[in-house]
Amino acid sequence: MRIGELSARTGTSRRMLRYYEEQGLIASQRCANGYRDYDELCVDRVQQVRGLLDAGLPTQTIRQILPCLGPPGRIDIPDPTPETLALLERECERMSRRIDYLTRNRDAMRAYVAQVRDSMRPEPATP
Known part of the structure; x- marks a missing residue:
């Protein structure tokens, strides 16, 4: 999905989504025309990131625990x-x-x- 659809589905501005990507919190693939293409899983990931930011966690901490995030509301650190x-x-x-x-x-x-x-x-x- 392109950035506009991800923005609409998550209620997050395109600017913030680009910031999240810059900070390594989400990732996209680049199409031949340079547009960002986001995986369906990014919807949950953006919601998780927003929740953690709302809870007051800094992006650096979020980046460290992102690999441990399972389904929304769950952290798995093996x-x-x-x-x-x-x-x-x-x-x-x-x-x-x-x-x-x-x-x-x-x-x-x-x-x-x-x-x-x-x-x-x-x-x-x-x-």
Whole structure:
């Protein structure tokens, strides 16, 4: 499939798909006319990459674990090295810190919205 179809099917801009390819996260074959031709499996791969990016993983880490990605939602590392395990543990810890940070920000924002809503309530009428 060409880049436009991959973009439409994944909701990812053509520019981002070219970036993913530049970073070694996806691959394409080049047609005689120079157009990129993507395999059907790229649809799942792009969705996996987007999910990992959304989770906060840097492209360098994603590139390292891509060979271990099975079906969406599954990582298969048959014989992980101590370095791989350490990398994954660091990323889990970093995600946990980010979740804590986002939770604190969400709670503060909820409190602020509640405070603003309370201040906007009309005063009870006095007889």
